[in-house]
Amino acid sequence: xxxxxxxxxxxxxxxxxxxxxxxxxxxxxxxxxxxxxxxxxxxxxxxxxxxxxxxxxxxxxxxxxxxxxxxxxxxxxxxxxxxxxxxxxxxxxxxxxxxxxxxxxxxxxxxxxxxxxxxxxxxxxxxxxxxxxxxxxxxxxxxxxxxxxxxxxxxxxxxxxxxxxxxxxxxxxxxxxxxxxxxxxxxxxxxxxxxxxxxxxxxxxxxxxxxxxxxxxxxxxxxxxxxxxxxxxxxxxxxxxxxxxxxxxxxxxxxxxxxxxxxxxxxxxxxxxxxxxxxxxxxxxxxxxxxxxxxxxxxxxxxxxxxxxxxxxxxxxxxxxxxxxxxxxxxxxxxxxxxxxxxxxxxxxxxxxxxxxxxxxxxxxxxxxxxxxxxxxxxxxxxxxxxxxxxxxxxxxxxxxxxxxxxxxxxxxxxxxxxxxxxxxxxxxxxxxxxxxxxxxxxxxxxxxxxxxxxxxxxxxxxxxxxxxx
Numbered sequence: 001x002x003x004x005x006x007x008x009x010x011x012x013x014x015x016x017x018x019x020x021x022x023x024x025x026x027x028x029x030x031x032x033x034x035x036x037x038x039x040x041x042x043x044x045x046x047x048x049x050x051x052x053x054x055x056x057x058x059x060x061x062x063x064x065x066x067x068x069x070x071x072x073x074x075x076x077x078x079x080x081x082x083x084x085x086x087x088x089x090x091x092x093x094x095x096x097x098x099x100x101x102x103x104x105x106x107x108x109x110x111x112x113x114x115x116x117x118x119x120x121x122x123x124x125x126x127x128x129x130x131x132x133x134x135x136x137x138x139x140x141x142x143x144x145x146x147x148x149x150x151x152x153x154x155x156x157x158x159x160x161x162x163x164x165x166x167x168x169x170x171x172x173x174x175x176x177x178x179x180x181x182x183x184x185x186x187x188x189x190x191x192x193x194x195x196x197x198x199x200x201x202x203x204x205x206x207x208x209x210x211x212x213x214x215x216x217x218x219x220x221x222x223x224x225x226x227x228x229x230x231x232x233x234x235x236x237x238x239x240x241x242x243x244x245x246x247x248x249x250x251x252x253x254x255x256x257x258x259x260x261x262x263x264x265x266x267x268x269x270x271x272x273x274x275x276x277x278x279x280x281x282x283x284x285x286x287x288x289x290x291x292x293x294x295x296x297x298x299x300x301x302x303x304x305x306x307x308x309x310x311x312x313x314x315x316x317x318x319x320x321x322x323x324x325x326x327x328x329x330x331x332x333x334x335x336x337x338x339x340x341x342x343x344x345x346x347x348x349x350x351x352x353x354x355x356x357x358x359x360x361x362x363x364x365x366x367x368x369x370x371x372x373x374x375x376x377x378x379x380x381x382x383x384x385x386x387x388x389x390x391x392x393x394x395x396x397x398x399x400x401x402x403x404x405x406x407x408x409x410x411x412x413x414x415x416x417x418x419x420x421x422x423x424x425x426x427x428x429x430x431x432x433x434x435x436x437x438x439x440x441x442x443x444x445x446x447x448x449x450x451x452x453x454x455x456x457x458x459x460x461x462x463x464x465x466x467x468x469x470x
Contacts, residue, residue, distance in 0.1 A: 024198035024246040026099040029067035032060045032080055034107055039064025043082040043107070050075045050091075051251040053307035057431045070434065071095055072249050072426065073222050078103060086110040090118040096135045097225035097246045133227035133242075134158035141221050148172045148288065149261075149316070151218045152179045155243060158226035164189040172318065173215035174418045174444040174463070177205045180212040184228045184241030191240035197247055197424075197438055199469040210240075214440055214465050219257045219292040220314035220422045222248045247438065249426045250310030254295030261288040273325050274410045282323030282411030290316035290420075297425070310426045318418040324448055325410040330392050332403065338376030346402055352376070391456035414448035441466040 032043045045058040045066045051074050058066045076095055080088040085107035095101060108116060136154045146153050150173050156163050162183045170178035180202075183189040190209030194201045196216065203213045224245040263286035270281040292314035297305035334342070343350035353368035361367050371377075399406030420442040428434045443464050450458030 023070075023098055024195065024244055025070045025072055026095040026097070026101065027067060027069045028071060028076065028078065028093065028095065028101050028103060029065070030103040030105060031064045032066065032082075032105045032107060033064055034085070034109065040082055040085070040107060043080055043085075046079040046081075047071070048077045048079070050077055051253075052249075052310060052426075053252055054428045054434070055431050072436075073097065073246055074249075074251075078105070080105050080107065081112055082107060083112060084109065085112070086114040086116050087112055088116050088118075092119060096137070097223055097244050133225050133229070135223060135225045137223045138221075141218050141223060146218055148318075149218045149259075149290070150179055150215055151221045151224065151245070152212070152215060152243075154224075155182055155226050158228060160185040160228035161226055161241065162189075172320075172418075173217070173316075173420065174318070174416070174442070176203070176213065176215060176465075177209065177211040179215055180210060182241070182243075184226075187240035191238065193238035193240070193242045195242070195244050196440070196467065197436075197469050198244070199467070201245070201467065210238075214442065214467050216245065216247060216422055216440065217290055217292070217314055217316040217420060219259070219290060220247050220312060222246045247422065247424055248292075248294050248312050249424065249436070250294040250296060250312050252296055252306050254293070256291070256293040258291045259289065262286065271323065271325065271410070273327075273408075274323070277408050277410055279410045283321060283413060284323060285319065285321040287320075288316070288318045290314065308428050312422075312424040314420075314422040316418075316420040318416070320414075320416045322414045322416070323411040324414045325408075325412065326449075326451065327405045328407040328409065328451060329399070329404045330395055330407045331389065332395055332406070335403075336386075336389050336392075338378060338381055340374045340376070343402060344374050350374070350402070388456075391452055391454050393452055409451050412449075412451060414446065416444065416446040418442065418444045436470075438469040439467070 028047055032040045032045070034040060039060075041060050041062045041064055043060040043064075043066075045060065045068070047056040047058070047068045048054070049072070056068045056071065058068050060066045073095055076093040078090045078093060086109075088105055088107055090103065090105070093101065093103065134157065136157055140154060140157070141151055144154065147168070148171055150171065153171070155161050163181065164183050165178050165181045167178075173179070177190070180192065180194060181189050182192060184192060190211070192210060194210070194212050196214065201213050202210050205211050224243060227242040227244065229241070263284075265281065265284040268281065268284055274280070274282060292312070294312035295310065297303065297309040297311050340350070340352055352371050352374050354371050355368060357369040358366055393407060395403075395406035397406050397408060422438070422440040424436060424438040426434065426436040441464070444462065446461045448459055448461070
């Protein structure tokens with residue numbers, strides 16, 4: 001059983017290795033030397049995540065270099081030990097999305113029982129990556145007011161990122177093509193690479209524009225990085241920028257959020273067409289709610305996952321009822337019975353001809369006889385057509401002179417329901433081996449354009465998105 005599980009893990013790791021991805025985890029690397037500048041091989045480097053208590057061990061090579069890849073976001077402590085030198089400790093190293101932090105360390109001669117601690121220095125600059133971008137950190141994601149809780153609204157904080165949509169009606173998370181419409185550093189809108197935890201999070205719309213497969217709620221997002229000028233070969237397939245979103249991972253302390261948002265119809269103005277037709281403001285309902293939690297996996301009397309196994313889960317739901325409108329043209333009661341005589345008062349071009357009398361005449365032309373009085377005889381009306389006409393509403397206004405636009409429908413309801421789930425588990429197999437798995441998905445259902453309130457009209461739309469990462 002154990003060997004089979006190992007085979008599965010190795011197989012999945014092999015698949016992950018050949019998949020194109022934009023790495024969301026960070027890396028700490030550097031060189032260890034003494035006060036004369038001579039490199040120190042064989043020094044033991046311990047890198048500890050202060051929130052989870054997990055550690056990564058490395059050793060300097062013959063050139064004095066070390067590196068610790070695939071570190072989740074967070075604050076770290078680096079400790080370096082080598083016999084004949086004082087222990088070196090550096091606190092408060094903040095690692096962000098796809099960071100490659102170079103931390104060079106100088107050891108002083110002395111006993112290993114002595115410790116040199118560095119706790120405050122100039123903020124680190126990333127010197128190992130030529131890409132240009134902006135990190136939108138956890139505080140901005142958590143504290144800035146974001147319409148509908150969609151973190152993609154904060155992409156516009158990055159210099160060179162221009163949001164190209166203007167209709168606020170589509171700012172919700174279930175409008176993925178709208179929310180991904182950013183033009184970056186001169187590239188066309190909708191040409192950017194979107195990733196979630198380093199895994200591609202994109203689809204293509206009918207016009208070949210890149211859209212987001214999934215828009216996570218803000219409460220499950222740790223931070224994200226907007227690269228407007230990417231040079232990394234892993235994103236060479238995109239002609240625009242890169243939005244690299246990293247979801248939260250649990251820590252040794254349990255955290256949770258819960259929220260409810262309601263938009264009351266009294267805050268909305270009447271629509272233009274409702275005003276034009278003298279109709280009152282239509283019904284509107286908007287409710288958004290959600291919960292999230294993250295922390296260590298603890299099964300009482302069975303398993304304590306502190307410093308080892310962590311979880312994160314988030315749920316969001318949205319229900320809306322919006323007024324929609326249209327102006328339709330439907331047959332009058334007389335026209336349903338075949339009487340189109342009123343149209344003849346407008347001119348001969350409204351004359352109806354009998355298709356049963358169509359015949360060839362000279363010059364390759366055809367001719368049909370007019371129906372007397374512009375009336376279709378009752379016996380000539382198909383019973384199928386009569387059944388179909390039963391689905392139509394009667395007009396409520398006169399409309400134009402020839403009877404068009406005689407059924408204005410202003411405040412018809414469009415209903416929409418949306419559910420979103422995100423779950424992630426991080427597990428540390430050892431100091432140098434770790435594993436994480438994520439599943440996410442949403443479902444959107446909407447019903448609209450049901451003008452006649454029967455089977456003849458209306459559209460039921462369902463969109464399902466699912467994603468998995470390992």
